[in-house]
Amino acid sequence: MSTIAPAATTTSALSRAFRLAPALGRGLWLTIVLAVAGTASQVVVPILIQQMTDNEILGEGGVDIEGALTLGGIALLAIAAGVVAQRAALARLATSSATGLADLRVGTFRHLHQLSMLHVQSQRRGALVARVTSDPETIQDFMGWGGVGMLVGSAQVVLAFTVMAIYRWYLALLVLGGVVLYALLLLWFQRILRRAHDHVRERVADSLSALSEAIAGLPVVRAYGAERATTAKVEGALDAQFEAEFRTARLGAGLFSSADLFAGTLTAAVVAVGVITGVADGTSAGTLIAFLFLLNLLVEPVQILVETLDQAQTAGAGLRRILGVLDTAVDVADPPDGVDLPEGGLDVRMEQVNYRYPDGGDDVLQNVSVRIEVGRRVAVVGETGSGKTTFAKLVTRLFDPTEGEVVVGGIPVNRVRFASLRSRVAYVPQEGFLFDASVADNVRYGRLASNDEGVRAAFYDLGLDEWMDSLPEGLDTFVGERGGRLSAGERQLVALVRAWITNPDLLVLDEATSAVDPALEVQLRRAIERLTAGRTSITVAHRLSTAEAADEILVFDEG
Numbered sequence: 189m190s191t192i193a194p195a196a197t198t199t200s201a202l203s204r205a206f207r208l209a210p211a212l213g214r215g216l217w218l219t220i221v222l223a224v225a226g227t228a229s230q231v232v233v234p235i236l237i238q239q240m241t242d243n244e245i246l247g248e249g250g251v252d253i254e255g256a257l258t259l260g261g262i263a264l265l266a267i268a269a270g271v272v273a274q275r276a277a278l279a280r281l282a283t284s285s286a287t288g289l290a291d292l293r294v295g296t297f298r299h300l301h302q303l304s305m306l307h308v309q310s311q312r313r314g315a316l317v318a319r320v321t322s323d324p325e326t327i328q329d330f331m332g333w334g335g336v337g338m339l340v341g342s343a344q345v346v347l348a349f350t351v352m353a354i355y356r357w358y359l360a361l362l363v364l365g366g367v368v369l370y371a372l373l374l375l376w377f378q379r380i381l382r383r384a385h386d387h388v389r390e391r392v393a394d395s396l397s398a399l400s401e402a403i404a405g406l407p408v409v410r411a412y413g414a415e416r417a418t419t420a421k422v423e424g425a426l427d428a429q430f431e432a433e434f435r436t437a438r439l440g441a442g443l444f445s446s447a448d449l450f451a452g453t454l455t456a457a458v459v460a461v462g463v464i465t466g467v468a469d470g471t472s473a474g475t476l477i478a479f480l481f482l483l484n485l486l487v488e489p490v491q492i493l494v495e496t497l498d499q500a501q502t503a504g505a506g507l508r509r510i511l512g513v514l515d516t517a518v519d520v521a522d523p524p525d526g527v528d529l530p531e532g533g534l535d536v537r538m539e540q541v542n543y544r545y546p547d548g549g550d551d552v553l554q555n556v557s558v559r560i561e562v563g564r565r566v567a568v569v570g571e572t573g574s575g576k577t578t579f580a581k582l583v584t585r586l587f588d589p590t591e592g593e594v595v596v597g598g599i600p601v602n603r604v605r606f607a608s609l610r611s612r613v614a615y616v617p618q619e620g621f622l623f624d625a626s627v628a629d630n631v632r633y634g635r636l637a638s639n640d641e642g643v644r645a646a647f648y649d650l651g652l653d654e655w656m657d658s659l660p661e662g663l664d665t666f667v668g669e670r671g672g673r674l675s676a677g678e679r680q681l682v683a684l685v686r687a688w689i690t691n692p693d694l695l696v697l698d699e700a701t702s703a704v705d706p707a708l709e710v711q712l713r714r715a716i717e718r719l720t721a722g723r724t725s726i727t728v729a730h731r732l733s734t735a736e737a738a739d740e741i742l743v744f745d746e747g
Contacts (some may be wrong), residue, residue, distance in 0.1 A: 191252055209292040214283070222273045222277040224581075225273045237477060238262065239259060239474070240259045246472075323389065326505070355482075359461060384439055388505065389509055391428050391431075392431065398422045398425035526603055527599060528604070530597050532693070533693055536562055541555075541589045541594060543587065563723065565738045566726050569747055570743055575744045579726075583694075583726060586615070613694045616696070616698065617683075618698050621683075625666065646685050650715040667682070678710075681712060684712070684715050688715075694726075696726045699729070
């Protein structure tokens with residue numbers, strides 16, 4: 189079975205993200221132009237300061253107040269223009285990132301729904317939830333602030349260094365050497381931080397899984413007095429997350445402190461070399477002051493890079509894990525050139541079907557060949573593990589056979605469009621899953637266009653109107669998360685009505701009466717009889733009483 193694995197590098201992951209979510213790069217060139225324009229205005233200021241110092245303050249004619257004020261006013265206008273341009277770049281980047289990441293989040297969610305049941309069940313629910321919740325949020329946090337900082341900073345470094353080289357090339361080379369050395373140290377440290385942040389995301393997924401499992405399993409925990417053990421498990425997951433986050437934060441703090449050390453050391457070196465060589469080459473005070481301003485403009489982006497590197501690593505870890513989900517192959521895919529099922533009743537045929545779970549082992553089904561005619565009611569019986577449920581899931585194409593062919597309505601089921609298959613073939617699992625909504629809304633999942641009258645009529649058709657009327661608020665009664673406010677049997681009643689309202693031509697029931705209390709069993713059996721009347725049906729039977737009403741019985745034994 190394939191597992192979700194992170195992409196190789198942050199760079200390749202970001203490149204793929206731009207392809208998967210084009211909104212991320214929409215209008216990016218204009219954003220870059222605005223960022224560069226804002227930076228250029230900042231670089232103009234040191235040049236104006238140099239001119240003001242050498243010509244208007246320390247010039248041969250003495251202090252020229254009017255000239256100094258003029259240059260100062262130009263500098264203020266340049267600063268204001270730079271702020272406006274950079275703000276515009278920030279707003280554009282924030283908008284494009286929010287839109288693009290929303291598309292990426294939705295795309296990830298859709299891909300999860302396309303993966304096979306086996307694959308989803310093999311993953312921790314908390315980890316899957318994190319792929320569409322907390323992981324995109326880390327990217328959003330970075331793109332909203334750190335992304336524009338890195339964009340503006342890159343332009344600022346290039347422009348500041350260019351002006352430095354024009355003023356004094358040897359001082360520019362000194363600065364370049366220091367920046368390159370520090371950049372190499374950052375690249376080395378980046379790999380350490382990337383592994384640390386990947387570890388943090390794994391621990392976050394562990395915590396979400398432990399918490400969701402503990403909350404979902406609360407009745408079992410209390411019934412067996414396992415509160416202490418469950419609490420210890422949750423605490424262990426949270427402690428592991430804290431330790432991973434603390435270690436990563438400590439690494440980030442050390443990296444942040446190194447930026448101040450780098451800035452101070454480089455500034456001191458430039459001042460020392462500038463003063464020593466200034467006498468020989470005639471470096472003016474204004475030139476040295478302008479150079480220090482330019483150095484600050486160059487060092488500042490490097491410091492921003494250090495501040496955002498930690499955030500970028502967190503975002504990169506989240507992005508790689510999202511792409512890991514998207515890289516997971518869809519093993520039961522909607523055929524691109526699929527066809528619709530023919531009108532009328534549907535028959536089922538299996539020819540030499542074998543099925544083996546992807547994780548290995550023996551065949552669950554072996555050389556199964558069977559024909560179920562239109563309108564026949566077939567019961568499937570056998571011991572636990574004999575292959576009954578697998579047979580049902582192959583018919584509904586929740587699985588694809590390892591070998592052989594499953595044919596529904598004369599068409600191989602792997603060639604039928606999902607939209608046609610799901611509208612004509614209804615499947616009721618052993619545990620009817622209900623959403624945290626009203627009874628009516630849960631029934632409407634079978635046919636979203638149904639109104640309350642149609643839902644009410646469905647309960648009457650199946651003889652379940654008395655149970656419906658006994659609910660506190662009738663169809664508007666909320667069932668709670670996973671249907672927790674209803675009993676197991678009541679949840680199955682709602683699931684049956686949901687199947688009925690689709691008006692299927694083929695109905696597959698997987699042990700729909702196995703968890704029903706005696707008080708509801710009679711109602712449930714009557715509902716199933718009405719539901720299966722006149723249509724092809726396959727019922728995985730847990731009880732012999734369920735199989736008695738069948739036209740044929742298939743007995744499974746070791747596949």
